[in-house]
Amino acid sequence: MLGGFRRPPWWAILLTAAAAVLFVRLGFWQLHRAAFKDELLRRYAAAAVAAPRDFAAVATQPPPDAYPRVQVQGRYLADRVYLLDNPRHDDRGGVEVYVPLRVAGGDRLLLADLGFLPGNGTDQTPQLPALPDGEQSLHGLYVPPPGHGFEMGGDALARQARWPKKTIYLDIGQVAADLGAKLYPRVLSLDADPASIYVRVHTLDFGDMPPARHRAYAFQWFSFAIAVVVILLVLNRKRGSRQPRPTDFR
Incomplete structure (x- = not known):
């Protein structure tokens, strides 16, 4: 050379x-x-300010890699609350609150993400505000359930007899089995509301990647x-x- x-x-x-x-x-x-x-983040940000679509049009077959903003009417199952105990919002602790919604005219339940309820730095579950009665008109993004890694400890929901039930990951299949009802494949991430105690930030969580x-x-x-x-x-x-x-x- x-x-x-x-x-x-x-x-x-x-x-x-x-x-x-x-x-x-x-x-x-x-x-x-x-x-x-x-590109997913751009689509997500654009969807958060888009005009809401009718939920029935995307309920069972949502568009892949898209997050439609939808309008839904239904009633909360207020006594069936689920608390996700691993959201990454702040160092004070807290939980992400999910409640099943009986959709008007639908044959399944829709899991509604009410938002993040901040804690006070202790292991105690934050006090949950009462949910409104009657039929509600809700707006939000129709998004996949939060991702989770290795499911250590198995199904924690089946081992709890009282609500609210707490889990470190959210599995739609396990929630459906726990409720004894069919669920829609995605969750409704509610729009931000200045009057709400819940923290609602529309963003995609890619975990560690x-x-x-x-x-x-x-x-x-x-x-x-x-x-x-x-x-x-x-x-x-x-x-x-x-x-x-x-x-x-x-």
């Missing part, structure tokens, strides 16, 4: 090229995921691709011949 480098073995060139191509492809995949999630994390991983993979090429060059750099010293001839 020119410029002070010797030709490396063919297998070293092949392995280096394969590793570099793999790392570059992984980097571009991470950038693709970041762009995809950025927001778009910025994907871009950081992309940079990491691209760095690995450069590193393997540099390592190959360093290992095959020609070393200058050693000049004899006078003492070598003694």
Whole structure:
């Protein structure tokens, strides 16, 4: 090779090229995921200010990767409250409150996300305000239920005899079994209300993998691709011949 480098073995060139191509492809995949999630965030933000649609049009078959803002009429099952105990809103603790809604003219229950109820820094469940009686007209985003990771401990709802029931993850199937009724596949995330005690912030929760994390991983993979090429060059750099010293001839 020119410029002070010797030709490396063919297998070293092949392995280096394969590793570099793999790392570059992984980097571009991470950038693709970041762009995809950025687009979801844009759609979510646009939906939050869109005119509400009729719920019946999207109830059982919501559009994939879209979050329609809907209008729903129904009655709360006020004695069947579920508390999600792992939302990431603040360091004072608190719970996300979900209540089944009997939709007018519907054959299923709709789980309504009332919002986050802040705690007071203790392990005690915050005091829940009373729910309104009678038929309600509600507006909000029709969104997938919150994601969850490994379900440690199994179904916590089945082990509780009284409401409100508390859980560290929300599984639509488990809630449906607990209620003994069919549920719609998504939840209604209610619009913000200045008069409400609940904190309602329309945002997508990507857990530990927001778009910025994907871009950081992309940079990491691209760095690995450069590193393997540099390592190959360093290992095959020609070393200058050693000049004899006078003492070598003694």
